[in-house]
Amino acid sequence: MGEELPHVLWTYRTTPRRSTRETPFSMTYGAEVVIPFETSFPTLRMSSFSLSNNDGLLERSLDLVEERRKSVMVQVAYYQYKLKQGDDSNVPGDLVLRKDLGTAKNPAWEKLEPNWEGPYRITSVARIEAYYLEDLDENVVLN
Structure with missing residues (x-):
């Protein structure tokens, strides 16, 4: 069981949450994770990656962190509103x-x-x- 824990945690951290539409990894680090499969095969994201441009792209994404957090807060508020709305929708016959x-x-x-x-x-x-x-x-x- 202990050897499965890293795989379970990886899956949990890289799966988007319904409430935020973001992965816990992206909320923590400000970027989407590159899965090991992508490093073995040519994908658009891997083929357009260049180490020299990486620092500039990370700096720009850090500039957008606050905007991204606000967007997630709006999404969470909407999600909670829809949950509450769903709770009140039980009617006879359900x-x-x-x-x-x-x-x-x-x-x-x-x-x-x-x-x-x-x-x-x-x-x-x-x-x-x-x-x-x-x-x-x-x-x-x-x-």
């Missing part, structure tokens, strides 16, 4: 999952036990973020 409160835990499952149960259908809205549910066989779900 299928939802319900958090498993763990009243009947199977001791053999331990950490592998599901955290959610369902699906359930919303029959009506009780109050903000609270709904009356029924299972798919139209049996009313209590609590």
